[in-house]
Amino acid sequence: MVSGTHRGASEFDLIERIRARAGTRDDVILGIGDDAALLQVPAGKHLVVATDTLNAGVHFPHDTAPADIGWKSLAVNLSDLAAMAAEPAWCTLSLSLPESDAGWLDGFLDGFLALAAQHRVALVGGDTTRGPLSVCVTVHGFVEPGRALLRSAARAGDDVWVSGMLGDAAAALDQWRLGAAHDEVLRTRLDRPTPRVALGLALAGTAHACIDISDGLMADLGHVCRASGVAAELDLEALPASEALRVAYEGEQRHALQATGGDDYELCFTAPAGSLDDIARLAAQAGTSVTWIGRIVAGEGVQVFDADGQRWSPQRVGYEHFG
Numbered sequence: 001m002v003s004g005t006h007r008g009a010s011e012f013d014l015i016e017r018i019r020a021r022a023g024t025r026d027d028v029i030l031g032i033g034d035d036a037a038l039l040q041v042p043a044g045k046h047l048v049v050a051t052d053t054l055n056a057g058v059h060f061p062h063d064t065a066p067a068d069i070g071w072k073s074l075a076v077n078l079s080d081l082a083a084m085a086a087e088p089a090w091c092t093l094s095l096s097l098p099e100s101d102a103g104w105l106d107g108f109l110d111g112f113l114a115l116a117a118q119h120r121v122a123l124v125g126g127d128t129t130r131g132p133l134s135v136c137v138t139v140h141g142f143v144e145p146g147r148a149l150l151r152s153a154a155r156a157g158d159d160v161w162v163s164g165m166l167g168d169a170a171a172a173l174d175q176w177r178l179g180a181a182h183d184e185v186l187r188t189r190l191d192r193p194t195p196r197v198a199l200g201l202a203l204a205g206t207a208h209a210c211i212d213i214s215d216g217l218m219a220d221l222g223h224v225c226r227a228s229g230v231a232a233e234l235d236l237e238a239l240p241a242s243e244a245l246r247v248a249y250e251g252e253q254r255h256a257l258q259a260t261g262g263d264d265y266e267l268c269f270t271a272p273a274g275s276l277d278d279i280a281r282l283a284a285q286a287g288t289s290v291t292w293i294g295r296i297v298a299g300e301g302v303q304v305f306d307a308d309g310q311r312w313s314p315q316r317v318g319y320e321h322f323g
């Protein structure tokens, strides 16, 4: 097929379309085009690597726009780097496409490369194959030794914080599943999550443990508690809710979305009690809102308490692929 046709472009046409638009950086010695990329890691830093796959119908609704799939596939990966307090640098992109559709690819790249440019991330390689629609991205970043924010670093007495708002993405998915009138603001939070890269970087040196919320607050904070050998007590009424969520959901349903809904890609972190002013200042510098939601205590598991101080339990705790 001749390059430039839409359906039926060859694998090489598709790769060339990607190469022509991929950004670069000074530390990319060799990007797309050879058997592998050559990259210069800054002296004295650790290389931080994360990878995440998005499958059609599992990680995004089938009606998701190509540009949104592109954005989200990079965003969820940058979110993992953010949770480690790493500075993003490079990424690779493995694309499995049901058909060779250059129009679809162009849309995908619009979203993917817009977010890459925002974070000065260079696309340095990948793979392009035929198969069910699936996008696998790997991101690479740097952190100074000892400064990464680990899941295992929470301590009894820490405060628990969360960035942004909780439950918006899960609410959008709920509306989509019900075929209900859907709210654009919520749907955008599902399709275009904001990786909290600046916040993660700002928190290094002050926060203790950190995780990004992909499977739901209780499930993900549960990972932190397990890794740290501690428990968490959360205040249900303290969980932040957006205006859009408050309008569309109330009571028990809203609480469940906030405490257990996935896909928000906010950061949940712990910090020593008494660092409240520091956290507020760092969050303001990063341009991201943060909310105190509870405390780390001795024990195990995540417990949530309602306004009356009663133990609150959701129907289910979070998304699990093989659950």
Ligand code: ADP
Pocket (backbone or CB within 6 Å): 015, 018, 031, 032, 033, 034, 035, 036, 037, 092, 093, 094, 095, 123, 124, 125, 126, 127, 128
């Ligand atoms: P090989 O057969 O050696 O793996 P490929 O034909 O798969 O080579 O890839 C050729 C070049 O294009 C490589 O540099 C590879 O990293 C890059 N590439 C292939 N697919 C993608 C993609 N989806 N995104 C970015 N780079 C890609």
Ligand code: MG
Pocket (backbone or CB within 6 Å): 126, 127, 128
């Ligand atoms: Mg290859």
